[in-house]
Amino acid sequence: MSLVKINVLSVPEGDRSELEARFAARKHSVDSEPGFEGFELLRPVRGEDRYYVLTRWADEESFEAWRDKRTPRAPGTAVSQSDGMLEFEVVDLPD
Structure with missing residues (x-):
């Protein structure tokens, strides 16, 4: 069963293009991690002002192994702030 993790990000209006550029620059940086199945950056359009x-x-073990080996960003370089993590299991529906 797959798991979905959604990191909720608050991004100041003036930093949105920078956030998107940073994600674009490292779009495939997680692809080779064991257990990684995919990622999407969701831009707010209506009813929400945070990125997901x-x-x-x-x-869960694959996610935790990746999370635990990440290098923290240098102070003062972030363009967003985490507003938490949403976590889901993907339900395998029978045919």
Whole structure:
């Protein structure tokens, strides 16, 4: 069963293009991680002003292994702030 992790990001209006450029620059940086199945950056359009970073993982252990080896950003370089993490299991529906 796959897992979906959604990181909720607050991004000041003037930093949105910078956030998108940074994600574009590292779009495939997680592709080779064990258990990683995909990612999408969701831009707010209506009814929400936060970005969502949706990632899909084969299992919790794969996500945790990737998360635990990430290098923290240098102070003062962030263009967003995390507003939390949403977590879901993908329901395999029978045919």
